[in-house]
Amino acid sequence: MLVLGISGLDRTAELKKRMTPGLDWREQRLVQGLDSAAALVDENGVIAASAQERHDGDKGTGKFPVDAIEACLRMAGVTLDDVDFVAHGFRYEPTPAFELDDRLKRWYSEAYSEEVQLEVLRAHYPDQDWERKLVRVPHHLAHAASAYHLSGFRDAIVLVTDGMGESESTSLFSGSGSALEAVRTYPVAASLGILYSVVTQYLGFLPGMDEYKVMGLAPYGDTGVFPNAELVSLRPGGELAVPLLALDRTPEERETHQGAIRGLEEMFGPARHPDAPVVQRHMDIAAVLQRSIERALLFVLRDGLAATGASSANLCLAGGVALNCTANGLISRSGLFDQVFVQPAAGDDGTALGAALHVLRQHVPADPSPMGMPYWGDEFGxxxxxxxxxxxxxxxxxxxxxxxxxxxxxxxxxxxxxxxxxxxxxxxxxxxxxxxxxxxxxxxxxxxxxxxxxxxxxxxxxxxxxxxxxxxxxxxxxxxxxxxxxxxxxxxxxxxxxxxxxxxxxxxxxxxxxxxxxxxxxxxxxxxxxxxxxxxxxxxxxxxxxxxxxxxxxxxxxxxxxxxxxxxxxxxxxxxxxxxxxxxxxxxxxxxx
CATH class of the missing domain: 3.90.870.20 (Carbamoyltransferase, C-terminal domain)
Structure with a gap:
């Protein structure tokens, strides 16, 4: 069986510009569905995978990954007619929330819905039976599958942490054999990924892309400079809260996070202009953020172990926050888990891989196999x-x-x-x-x-x-x-x-x-x-x-x-x-x- 996975939401970037004109270049990045990619898998493993940005030069693009798709098909020596299913790493469904807010209604009807995804597919490949071929996979499930099915672990806890999926920001899964079952989810209001992006924006960097710069800045900082600054609240019962995100009160603020930015300015002082020098205060703020994220991740994982009843277990990590190598190292050294695996394309490009693996294992069950190196892209003679x-x-x-x-x-x-x-x-x-x-x-x-x-x-x-x-x-x-x-x-x-x-x-x-x-x-x-x-x-x-x-x-x-x-x-x-x-x-x- 051949399954092609895709990631990205083709129309979100342009829709945001139309809905909220006048945004600066950093605010325009605050959308769902960037990092589009394609991946092709079969029963023997991953055949090919490629990010669209490597083909069109648009770093972090969310455009439909037609070039990446063609590259994967070319590397495999097949055509789209040979592919059994195309799996997409998003599955938005109509909910009452979309009807209560005009902006959300537009997001759904013009960018997220199944009808829009079918329309995009038909525009590029009009001769396919997309009603049969397209399988939409919930975003966090695609992330989880990308790590679990390549881990080599027969059983594992899987933690997905990113900005948001369809309506969740953090998800815990239990993996056994070829099956993944949801254990717990956390709402977007408690998003560790959005928090990291908001602070990245406040520090003058590009949200959704430059978070690794903030991670690299953190070791230069001193958390003691802001002793009372805790960006994530850890609550009984394993609950998380990110108070800053509650400051985005209007629809426009939720699009730009200007309410949260003002809250950061009240805590730490003026936001850094992108062209301004990086000074010690910025390093100290990065250190506070990194400490807050690390504490929250360990808190969620300890609660996850308690929820599954395991004294220790294997752990898989996916989602954009799983690219935080410092936090990964801390989790690895914590002694909570016997083995820890992070799928190297842990961001949204990896959901193309995960969506394909999820659909494949639904039809052809098999235990996870350990992956080697992700050398799955183009080779030249x-x-x-x-x-x-x-x-x-x-x-x-x-x-x-x-x-x-x-x-x-x-x-x-x-x-x-x-x-x-x-x-x-x-x-x-x-x-x-x-x-x-x-x-x-x-x-x-x-x-x-x-x-x-x-x-x-x-x-x-x-x-x-x-x-x-x-x-x-x-x-x-x-x-x-x-x-x-x-x-x-x-x-x-x-x-x-x-x-x-x-x-x-x-x-x-x-x-x-x-x-x-x-x-x-x-x-x-x-x-x-x-x-x-x-x-x-x-x-x-x-x-x-x-x-x-x-x-x-x-x-x-x-x-x-x-x-x-x-x-x-x-x-x-x-x-x-x-x-x-x-x-x-x-x-x-x-x-x-």
Whole structure:
């Protein structure tokens, strides 16, 4: 059986502009249904998955993922006629609430309803029997399925936390075999995801996209500066409350969260303008937010364990909040759970994957299987690479270096302090660059983090970078227990850098001694593993700084043509693409010595 999953709500962004004109660019992001994607699965697992933003260049887009769909079908060598069902990661139904509020009524009738989804599908693929083929999956169930069915756990608790689904913000499920059952839900008024986005907006960043910046800012802060600031109320019976969200009283305020922003200004002072510098007060506020989220997540999980009667269990995490690597690390270390798994595309792009897996397992029941690396995107051949390299202008040297020759040269370059873009194999699915679309550097080079942030990536100087380490050496450099290396393969948990190596690995060690580690295994990422191992043999430390291959405001590159163009307009020193290595020719100097 072939099931195609899709995420996103095609018409929400334009409808918001019509309903609430005059919004600034950040407020326009406050809509449902962004991060559209497609995923194709069958009984043997995930065949292909791709986010629409990687195809059209519109970062975080919610547009119908027609390019991503076509890519998945192409990678599988099938057509849409071969697909049995198309599963969509939203299922809005008419409720009395939509009739009581004119704005909600418009949202439902013009963007959310089944009729609208069918209309969008017919516009792109008019020859399909959509009344039979389309299966709408509740949003949080799609999130839960994306993690549980790829976890390898026969039984698990599944926590989904994001901005909101159809009418809930946090959901607990119990997974057993091929079945997922709802245990508890929390209303949108208690949304931890919306709270994080509102504070992100207050701090001058882009909500729904820049929350990871706030997470990276938090370790610089001091929660003691605001001792009475608690953003989430923990109540008897496992209840949560987010008082700030109650300050959005009018329909317009619920669209922009201006009521909550005013509440934050009363608590912490004026909101930061996006172009203003980040100062210590902003760091302290980020720390308060992070502490509040972590306390709330542990509170919900303890209540979930009590509700299921389990003394300990396996845990799966999904939803946008599950991309908070610091909170994930805290949960992992809490001792509440035997094993913890986070599906790497935990945001809304992952609901395409989850919706497809849910429908598949309804028809073909099977226990969850453990996933490897999410290398489910496009792969390109030598002809594509050669054609892309033809577009390079003068000033570059291009060499064909098959096999180990490329690894040797890249190791030498990185060891000499160069920054190398690395474009290999199939593209990753999810927001993390996991060794196939990466920018790599030596983490021991002084000021490498500052160089990458300010010159190469052109982003905020406080932003940390992740280390990639071979599995055999992970426990030597990082606080990772033997047998737990696999938990860190998707770069979704923070742990401590061992104190003896913090100075040596200064460019990947955050201010609190932590790092968002990627453990690289030979069997799942053979070429990336071989490069890191070679670098360790040549230079003593089998650890590389790994960040995504993109520039500011750009999605991670997909094609060789995008890779070459991005490299050419950047200050990156070299590009390793397939078996080719591109370096910049030395600038000709004058006659003076």
């Amino acid at each position: 030598d002809a594509d690479v050669e054609a892309a390299l033809e577009t390079l202008g003068s000033g570059h040297q291009v060499r064909h270096l098959p096999g180990d020759s490329l690894l040797k040269e890249v190791s030498v370059l990185i060891g000499s302090g160069s920054v190398v873009a690395w474009h290999q194999g199939r593209m990753e699915f999810g927001p993390r660059a996991l060794g196939n679309r990466s920018i790599l550097a030596d983490p021991s080079v002084p000021n490498m983090r500052e160089h990458l942030n300010t010159v190469v990536k052109q982003r905020e100087e406080f932003r940390p970078f992740a280390p990639a380490v071979i599995a055999e050496k992970a426990g030597e450099y990082f606080e990772i227990e033997p047998g737990q290396e696999g938990r860190f393969r998707h770069m979704l948990f923070v742990t401590q850098v061992r104190e003896a190596y913090r100075d040596q690995l200064s460019s990947i060690t955050h201010v609190d001694g932590s790092a968002r580690v990627q453990v690289v295994e030979q069997e799942s990422a053979p070429r990336f593993h071989a490069l890191i191992r070679r670098f360790g043999e040549d230079h003593g430390t089998p650890v590389l700084l790994n960040t995504s291959f993109n520039l500011r405001g750009q999605p991670i590159v997909r094609t060789p043509l995008e890779a070459v163009a991005t490299y050419a307009r950047s200050t990156i020193d070299a590009l390793a693409i397939g078996d080719w290595l591109v370096v910049r020719e030395p600038e000709s100097g004058g006659s003076d010595d």
